[in-house]
């Protein structure tokens with residue numbers, strides 16, 4: 001199998017692109033047994049090295065300058081990671097990303113890209129990706145800017161799989177799934193709550209999908225990942241095991257099922 005390259009994008013900062021890229025990589029590897037390469041393609045403000053406590057000696061920047069990408073691969077929590085350089089002096093051609101990843105497509109099951117919210121850095125990521133997930137929070141301000149990311153992907157003819165709504169805090173006063181789908185013209189594939197345990201996972205520098213498998217964020221990410229791999233959603237609670245049909249009423253579950261098909 002040739003690994004699909006999946007990218008998490010948004011035009012707004014801080015919505016959870018890095019978190020989603022990292023947790024998706026972790027879930028693909030640890031829940032579904034896939035061989036995963038997570039690449040920090042946030043060229044100017046990379047975070048994955050910091051999230052995972054990696055010492056980034058050789059990085060994506062070196063690979064873009066001609067060093068073999070295999071030299072920049074580090075292992076973390078069951079998957080492989082290519083961090084980017086926090087400081088770099090030489091200008092790099094970010095559009096080489098697609099070429100640099102080419103060989104890795106035969107060594108992994110999935111390649112996941114984290115991206116910058118900046119237009120100029122997101123474009124090469126979208127160009128390198130086979131599928132895009134737009135990450136947004138459920139407020140109308142962020143949603144309006146999220147549309148931009150979707151438009152850039154559409155212009156590039158990179159298929160957009162759907163939207164991940166992250167950091168849901170107060171559903172009563174936030175846009176609901178129907179509004180978001182109507183505005184974005186895209187299916188919502190996951191709805192992830194804002195949860196204080198993210199801070200704990202960040203503190204321990206371990207993905208929450210590993211650190212706290214039963215947390216609602218971990219469970220939703222695991223279900224979202226099931227639609228990526230096309231495998232049944234993993235039941236986490238007794239009632240989910242006994243009553244799988246109960247889940248099928250929620251719209252994002254139906255979207256995930258359609259995405260699998």
Ligand SMILES: Nc1ncnc2c1ncn2[C@@H]1O[C@H](COP(=O)(O)OP(=O)(O)OP(=O)(O)O)[C@@H](O)[C@H]1O
Nearest residue numbers: 012013014015016017018019117167193194195198
């Ligand atoms: N569901 C969540 N619940 C609680 N905190 C979250 C959640 N998702 C992300 N965060 C926190 O929000 C902050 C920003 O997340 P993250 O770094 O993933 O955003 P980003 O979109 O990658 O930002 P940037 O555009 O700056 O790269 C982090 O502190 C992260 O731990």
Ligand SMILES: [Mg+2]
Nearest residue numbers: 017018042047
């Ligand atoms: Mg980030």
